[in-house]
Amino acid sequence: MPVKVEAGAAWIHGTEDNPMVELAERFGIDLQEISARNPWLHPSSCPGFVVYEGNRQLSEEEVKETWEWQDLLLQKLQKLALSGEREGNTLAVAVEYLLREDKELQEIVASSANARERLTLGLHLVETWMGSESHEMQIDAFGEIDLMGDDPGAHCLVPTGMEGFVEHLSAPLKSMIRTNVCVTSINYEGPEGVSIECTDGSILKADRVVVTCSLGFLKSGQLQFLPELPRPKVDAISRSQMGQCMKVMVQFPEAFWPTNASFITQSCDNTGFKTNRIYFPVIFSYYRVKGVPILEGDLIGDKAEEVSKTLSDHEIVHALFLQLQEMFGLEIPEPVGHFITRWDQDKWTRGAYSSVTVDSTYEDPDLLRQSVADRVFFAGEATNYEYQGALQAAYLSGCHAAAEVTAGLSLTI
Numbered sequence: 001m002p003v004k005v006e007a008g009a010a011w012i013h014g015t016e017d018n019p020m021v022e023l024a025e026r027f028g029i030d031l032q033e034i035s036a037r038n039p040w041l042h043p044s045s046c047p048g049f050v051v052y053e054g055n056r057q058l059s060e061e062e063v064k065e066t067w068e069w070q071d072l073l074l075q076k077l078q079k080l081a082l083s084g085e086r087e088g089n090t091l092a093v094a095v096e097y098l099l100r101e102d103k104e105l106q107e108i109v110a111s112s113a114n115a116r117e118r119l120t121l122g123l124h125l126v127e128t129w130m131g132s133e134s135h136e137m138q139i140d141a142f143g144e145i146d147l148m149g150d151d152p153g154a155h156c157l158v159p160t161g162m163e164g165f166v167e168h169l170s171a172p173l174k175s176m177i178r179t180n181v182c183v184t185s186i187n188y189e190g191p192e193g194v195s196i197e198c199t200d201g202s203i204l205k206a207d208r209v210v211v212t213c214s215l216g217f218l219k220s221g222q223l224q225f226l227p228e229l230p231r232p233k234v235d236a237i238s239r240s241q242m243g244q245c246m247k248v249m250v251q252f253p254e255a256f257w258p259t260n261a262s263f264i265t266q267s268c269d270n271t272g273f274k275t276n277r278i279y280f281p282v283i284f285s286y287y288r289v290k291g292v293p294i295l296e297g298d299l300i301g302d303k304a305e306e307v308s309k310t311l312s313d314h315e316i317v318h319a320l321f322l323q324l325q326e327m328f329g330l331e332i333p334e335p336v337g338h339f340i341t342r343w344d345q346d347k348w349t350r351g352a353y354s355s356v357t358v359d360s361t362y363e364d365p366d367l368l369r370q371s372v373a374d375r376v377f378f379a380g381e382a383t384n385y386e387y388q389g390a391l392q393a394a395y396l397s398g399c400h401a402a403a404e405v406t407a408g409l410s411l412t413i
Helices: 019-027 060-083 091-101 103-111 115-130 139-143 163-176 215-220 231-239 301-310 313-328 364-369 391-408
Strands: 011-013 032-035 049-053 155-157 183-187 194-198 203-206 209-211 224-226 241-243 245-251 263-266 282-285 294-300 337-340 353-355 376-378
Touching: 011 019, 011 391, 019 163, 019 391, 049 060, 060 091, 060 103, 060 115, 060 139, 091 103, 091 115, 091 139, 103 115, 115 263, 115 282, 115 294, 209 391, 215 231, 215 241, 231 364, 241 353, 245 301, 245 313, 263 313, 294 301, 294 313, 313 337, 364 391, 376 391
Parallel strands: 049 263, 183 224, 209 376
Antiparallel strands: 011 155, 032 155, 183 194, 194 203, 245 294, 245 337, 263 282, 282 294
16 A cells, blocks of 8 residues: 555544543644544534445435434434333344334335435444444444444544554553563462463563453463453353454555545445445545545455455455446546455454444443452453443553552552
8 A cells, every 4th residue: 555554443533532632642643534523423424425326426415314314213223222122132123123113214215215225324334333233233232322432523534543652652661562472371370470471482470460462362262361260251251242344445546536535335235146246335535535546445244254254355356346336437447456454364353343242241341351360450442331442442441450450569650
């Protein structure tokens, strides 16, 4: 890629009371606003949303109406979640229930030939934000719809790259950080703290240890704890799931799409049963942000994992290209470069980020965070329910773990 693009975390989700914004100001890291609010939950706040039905670009009035329908659907999902009537239902089941029973939504579906597809597009945006498909999510998660794991205010990108945060935060400890070595076991039953064994044969001794590996790595069993972790924590690890997100970033010789667009969406899935066809509900344009002709198609949930396991890079890129041809015509130029993430196949992560599903409970992040024997502490985005899956969760959970450790050692940070 000719510019920095993020394989992992890319967004600052909300600028008000967000600790990452405070860090950006301290470190002199510039942010670039994309949307005044969350563009997936509140797309009307993002002026750069372009919506297509096949190769027809929807009018501004149609787009406005589509986002009004999404707002209405979210409001009805919130009411349903707070009522407890459909507790334990998946989001998909809850949506079908509303479309079947709610007269206002029925009138919307009957109002135009493409109304159902446009409602479904709004649902796809929610799925993209949550990192799970609707059949994996609980309706209970929609008791709050204004903020769902983000802070108020603008959603921004970091033009110079997220590594700037890591470089500044790690600077005081750089000489102590060991790389290219994996921890294989943590023994916390001895009389003098913890013993940490590594793949290079080294054994580190410490009073306490903070475990910050991904939930996916914990679930894989590659990290052994001696003795075994308490049963409630083991069960929480087992129930909790990693969400999947595949970024398909494709570079073109020139921009053939509206250059003022931040997001390009297609309101219906035209892939049918065609071989190796993939529907990308949401496509992000880097042209407006970085001035380069790069598009990023995002896949989430089971679809991302299925595509990652079954299709080659060439097949995935070609599928995105075919969808773009449907929208912009057969004469568009061929791609000249690409970068694709496959977080499900990364042995250190086994997924993109954690996600609340029908199998997990809202107490699970707290169970994952709880320390063991006052020696083993846990941090990471999966341990923070309020911002689970977001950058704030990773940072704040680390601060919390550090405070716990230093409090026990009568130290301050």
